[in-house]
Amino acid sequence: MITQCLPASLTPLETAVATLLYEIEAVTPEELPLAEALGCVVAEIPALPSVPARDLAAADGWAVNANDVVGASSYSPLAVVRPPTWVDAGDAMPQHCDCVLDIDAVDTSGPVAEVIVEGVPGQGIRRAGSDVAADRPAIASGHLIRPRDLLTARAAGLETLNVRRPRLRIVNLPGGTATAHLIADHARANGAHVTEIEAAARDASSIADALDPVGSDLLIAVGGSGVGRNDATLTALARRGEVLAHGIALQPGRTAAIGRAGAVPVLMMPGAPDHALPAWFALALPALERLTGRRSRESRLLPLARKIASSVGLAEIALLEERDGAWLPLATGDLPLHVMARADAWLLIPGSSEGFAAGTPVDAYLWRE
Structure with a gap:
């Protein structure tokens, strides 16, 4: 006993x-549907192809080659035999076109279409691989999965994720x-x-x-x-x-x-x-x-707004609130519920430490992850 x-x-x-x-x-890792993977930690994720796979229009407008409309303006319209190709946002860019002009950049009211605005390469375009670069994992191993990570996974066409839970x-x-x-x-x-x-x-x-x-x-x-x-x-x-x-x-x-x-x-x-x-x-x-297998926690390095005193021999938890670009200590030792409700971060003070002076930069772990 x-x-x-x-x-x-x-x-x-x-x-x-x-x-x-x-x-x-x-x-051991397991495969989970994306709907169940939120908050889990990623294991190994295979490299993915580029997303998008090719250049796409990012806006509705006229697809042109910027070199073909150099000098075009309302004072010096550029007449074209055939109007540029119209694209909707999300359409694949036509071959040899590298920008998208707004709807009013091309005047089609007369017998000949006229371009009245210059274009800049890349304007109005989502480049191939701009969301997910080729041969790179969608989410890093050891990373805690957040909603924005699921967005990346869905955009890459994944239905499951390999996680450790x-x-x-x-x-x-x-x-x-x-x-x-x-x-x-x-x-x-x-x-x-x-x-x-x-x-x-x-x-x-x-x-x-x-x-x-x-x-x-x-x-x-x-x-x-x-x-x-x-x-x-x-x-x-x-x-x-x-x-x-x-x-x-x-x-x-x-x-x-x-x-x-x-x-x-x-x-x-x-x-x-x-x-x-x-x-x-x-x-x-x-x-x-x-x-x-999580590799890191979210933390933030800020100076202390006031000192934290601690007893040597006992490790202590301090709760902190971010205020005016500094960590304001709320409580050390006694942690009332109303203080927990206010805290933005926590700090582990080692047993060998007497605390930290005001102004000392401390790397506190974010509590509101």
């Missing part, structure tokens, strides 16, 4: 992350429902397939039954990771698998724990959202990125 108490010394965050990520590999099982203990859904929403936005949010009673046997690793690539238990008399999550994990660390040098979120159920990594986080969120940012997100 595990004694439900924090260890005498907290596990450094860097050690906890390395332990959690040990032997985790990216999941880890299966995440969330075990929700009584009192942690709102937090469990918060974590599930974040997980889906970062490429995971949340297979189930399972409610479990607070006793060790019920939690151990819910921590079933079959069909999952990552397990997250929300609630019951503390030292209270009703907190049995650690005992449950010990029955199902192995506790690797309990008590992380992370503020807030010190009662988080990591372990294994078979070969599946397990993260146990507090039930309160302000304590669970740092565990998500600092521990769960790196694990999910390893499983998806």
Whole structure:
């Protein structure tokens, strides 16, 4: 039986992350229809032909060769034996034509058509390969798929995408429902397939039954990771698998724990959202990125509008708001819900740091991705 108490010394965050990520590999790619691929992480995408395949008219008008209408103006109309070819937007450009003139650029009211405007090569044209260059992938590997990426894929004629989508099982203990859904929403936005949010009673046997690793690539238990008399999550994990660390040098979120159920990594986080969120940012997100093969997060480098003070020995999460070209610190340590609602980004302050002085440029991760 595990004694439900924090260890005498907290596990450094860097050690906890390395332990959690040990032997985790990216999941096997799968083909998904475009409608289901939004928010997933791209695996390997084959090189595509040029899109468009040939020059197209970008506007309705007259297709001409710019060299043939040099000098044309309303003061010196250029008479042509036959009117230029009319094209609608999206039509393939006629051979030897390299620009499109507006409708009023050619006067067809008289017996002979007259061009009254010069043309510029490329005017009114979508060049071949301007949307997707030949022999290049439509979306880079390791990239989180956004709506504009799906536009590119559809324009290239793709019907499916090759993605990595880890299966995440969330075990929700009584009192942690709102937090469990918060974590599930974040997980889906970062490429995971949340297979189930399972409610479990607070006793060790019920939690151990819910921590079933079959069909999952990552397990997250929300609630019951503390030292209270009703907190049995650690005992449950010990029955199902192995506790690797309990008590992380992370503020807030010190009662988080990591372990294994078979070969599946397990993260146990507090039930309160302000304590669970740092565990998500600092521990769960790196694990999910390893499983998806994601290569980078969106971040922004801006100076701090005011200083951030931090305690040496504890890694801390600071929430930031972008204001007047700088990061304004909103909260460090305590993270009230109203502050979460305002935050644009978050910053992980290492346990070795005392914080940052006002004006220091910091590269914060965008929360509103």
